[in-house]
Amino acid sequence: MNIAINYDTKTRKLQLPAQAAALVPQLNLEIEQLNVLTGEIIASGSEVPLPATLETFNKDLSKMIKKLYEGGVQAFQAGKYSEAVKQLSIGIEMISRRHKFESFQGTLQELSLFLMSRADSYLKTKDYLKAFNDADMLIGMMMCTPDNFLRRGVSNYFLGNYEDARADYQRGLSFDEDNARLQTELEICLDKILEENGDYL
Amino acid sequence: MAEETTEPVQEQIKISIFTPIIYVAVLVSIFVTFSVVYRRRALKKLTKVEPIFPENHTATLYEYLKVQYQNPDIPKDQKPHEKVMKAALLRRAVEAIRRSMKLKENEPVYTKLYQDGLVGDEVFQQYQIQTKFQELELKDIVQETESYKKGWVQTFFPVAQEICFNEALRRRLYALDDRAKTLSHMWEHYVAKTEEVNEKEKEVKEVKDVKQTKESKPEEEPKVLAESKPE
């Protein structure tokens, strides 16, 4: 490596000279990630990061996150959907601030709750693309619940992707054949596809 | 008959004793040159083949820091802090785990590609080399952990794995905006347009909420049925 990396002894952070950073963005990204981890290890106080358990899960953060979630749900119930989106987004941001060596399981649980609720709120605020994105991420994390397929399907439907919506509902039904909600939505969607094609049964 | 055959044989020997030797020598040397040239070419080709994974920055970074860490010429307070070293090693392990898993996951893929003749030999060779290399990399990392704290290995890899997963999760999260951009471009779905559509269409009641608040669920569905006409 021919590039000199600056090391700040006080902050214990590495830094690439600006020019080099532009030249090798990948390395720069890597250095940033390293700095974050260093900071987290120092902040954790222990000599080496401890394996993730319930005890090492940051409880203060958990409390705050829980509060945000409750706030979001309350706003949703009160019909203040953009407020709900705001609260939930802050919560998601907070979750992503957790130390990286904290329990993945725990993080995932929190995150999926937030994403589900935020997807629902986005559906209400008619940000269907964002709703799609959140639902898509949930499914991407292999959270294959019928509800998540419903979320993505409904988003797709309102985005005009009727074929995709149909595929989502059908996939959801493969996990729960008797899901009434999915069945009705599927019917609506199939009718829509026919209508769009100028066809009828 | 015997008389007839011995005569020409003696004549041939008279012509040159070296003929068979030269013959064999030339033949052998040709084959040797051929195989040497062939192998050298194959090796050259193999080194020319791009490795499966891009450059491993975590490993280079760690090596770079380590040189400084162990350099006696640098005053102690100028050296990277021990925790920086640990973090760098963890990051190196994260990448090593990620790569090892990727290789393992794709093992049947590479075997099938190779068997079906869908890729050249060198891709498969690269795969095998890479697999070996990752094993060595993990071993190397194990040794490194011992130099910082005895017995750290026990907790080191579980922690590294946790970091690996968590980072994957965060990458997904941070990518949400980019994904939205890509999608809106491909679907030609722009916000202005959405709003236009929104005016005409009716909202769909959302699932989880329905469950939670126990609102009149049946009432909602007909709404969707009757009024969900984005056009």
Place this chain on the structure above:
Amino acid sequence: MGSEYTYDEEGETWPFFLLAVLSFILVPVTVKYLYNLRSTSDAKSENASIKGAISQEVAVENAAQINSFQAQKKSSKIFNWSLLFIVVGWSAFVYVALNLVKEADLQGAFDPYTILDVSQFASERDIKSKYRKLSLKFHPDKLPKDLTDAAKQEMEAAFIRINLAYKSLTDEVTRNNFLKYGHPDGPQDVSHGIALPKFLVEGKYSSLMIVVYFLLIGVLLPTIVGTWWGNVKSYTKRGLHIETAGLFTRRLTNRDPTKIYTVYDLLDLICLSNEVRTTFKHLDYNQVRDLIARHLNRNFEYVKTNPSLEAEKVKIVAMLPKLIEGLIEIAVVFRQADIVVTACDLQKSIIQAVKPEGKYQELLQLPYVDRKAVEKSGVKKLGKLFAVSKEEAGKILGIEDKTKLEAALSVAASIGSLRVLESEFKVPGEDVVTPASNAHISLKFLVKSPKLKSCPEIDESRLKDEETLDYMRNPASINEKQPVLPYSYSPFFPSNVRNSWTAFLLSQKDAKLVEGTTSYKLENVDLSNLALDQETWKKGEDVTIGTFKINLAVPTPQNIGIYHFRLILKNNAYFGCDVDIPVELEVKTPPSLMSLKKKEVDSDDDESDISDPEEDTLAGALAALRGQSTQPSKIEEQDDDVSDNESVFTDINTDTEDEGEN
């Protein structure tokens, strides 16, 4: 003389040697050449004989470039190096055959039947009488006196041969000799001939000969074999350059799980392939991409301003489908369904010269359409064009000219989609799908023109397959009994593309392609339904039912239960006729009678007691799915290959949601 080498001094045998060598090389080369020539048979004339083919002539702006590309391709198929080789080779062959081959001296060969002029099956009596007649004629005592000495000798020789021949057919010993050695006198001298003149081997040129020999064996042969092998090794079995295949493989291995791979990402990747880079060295990457973008947007500005660049555009576009297919093939092994589907869409966009963004591809693939008008209309589907009046359809498509509108609508009406009537897993000869059996997917469908509405009722009995021997042995054999699909209507694409559908089987569980399956091509479809009018269609008596059987290479799961799949059929040329349906596989134990016959079927399962065994297992299977602890099965993807950043999350239990919501 005994065993000795003789040289070919008189040039008697080497021409034969040469002819043999020539024919060994020439015959396969010629056959291959002719085969290639045949395969380029005219698409138009072939389409004329296929029902439902689109034969609409459409003027395209870059017709000159496309025509010259096709002419060039055609002429390069006729006039190429192999033609030269064949011509020169066969001329040499004829020359050698006519001028150098001397009258073969076949005196050595001895055939008593020809000598006596009797048939092979002649009786002894016939032979005897013939012999008498001949010997009377040739007997030395009976010869006329006025013959010359030479003539006399010849006659005598003939008499001896006749005698020998007669003996060999009648006398026991001579006969044995004839049968064993081919000559009535017993073994003859064997001589090994070298098909070279003596001076080359033993004369002063012998050293030259050695040099030639070494050059041949030591240099030429390894070089030829080496280059041939090198060529073979630098292309995969599917004709993709290995560097390209390596590039695709690396990209798919390292794919960013956070990224959505769009049609353009795949196009970028394909433009990095060895094929594109080496063929268009004189253009840089951005130029290539720009030319393709112009094709996709039907931008023909270069026809006027830069015709040579327009010609390059045509050339680049023509080579893309093969590369896309190569990418699909590799992506199929990776089981990355999203890449496969996106690549299929890219293929269509290229072939129809339609931009991949937006949702109007179905209408934009038609000729003469005005893109702005289409996008403004909000109509996206072909079927809608036939649900409105002609004027309105013209407005939607932005076509004012009547004949042009007719042309566009006629193309639209001929793009048939597949209306699936039945899709199920079947095992030939069984009523149910049994565990670990060789099932196939059976698809029954109607080809439906967009102008036809609704769907006729089809009686169950018409969907049954005839259980012929062929079907029992190989269900997919039914596919080939249907007429082959015509060439696609693709006026903007420089080559002729045979229409086809490609099927992919996905697992509903992880939305990946099912392990062990590949892509399956549907190339035979009867399109006669396209010509039906609405009334006949709705009645349904005269509709043709199409069949597509997909043989799965993997056996069905070991465990009883319901498995969910998604079957996708992508058309290679037209938008708006893909199929995407869920398919359910229910694995059942065979009825008790069957299980008695088959001993492998587990013994501790007494189905006779339980009236409805499936329901039990069904619930079990569903529970298993919910609990994510599905039994590893052969056809289903196993979840335990946790690795890629996404599948990492598999070990999360689904309870999460409930916990949080309570």
